[in-house]
Amino acid sequence: MTTGTLTDLQLAVMKALWEVGDGTVSDVLSAMAKDGRALAPTTVATLLQRLSKQGWVEHRRHGRQLVYRALVSQKEAARGVLHRVVSSFFGGRVSALTAQLLESEELSPEELEEMRRLLEEKGA
Incomplete structure (x- = not known):
């Protein structure tokens, strides 16, 4: 189980480790x-x-070096961040987040079509 949220630098390290x-x-x-x-x-x-202490990564010794491995996938980390954003800024309403994205971001026709397709798959 992870503790805390990732700082920008920690996220950069995690992205590199996922890669x-x-x-x-x-x-x-x-x-x-x-x-x-x-x-x-x-x-x-x-x-x-620090990421190891917080439960984001684990390490093992290989000779004189430590080899690190992510314990949390990029998808799981993104899901956690999105959950916090939806809870903190949008009162737990995903629709409010979606409305904000539609209002504030320039979406291409392809992105809009992808969103429609995803909504249809969810049965909306």
């Missing part, structure tokens, strides 16, 4: 560098240790 799968600090650094994020190895190691 590489099981990985060392060096692997996470390389994945983050592809996205234009340059952090010190000690910073990434500290973030991974």
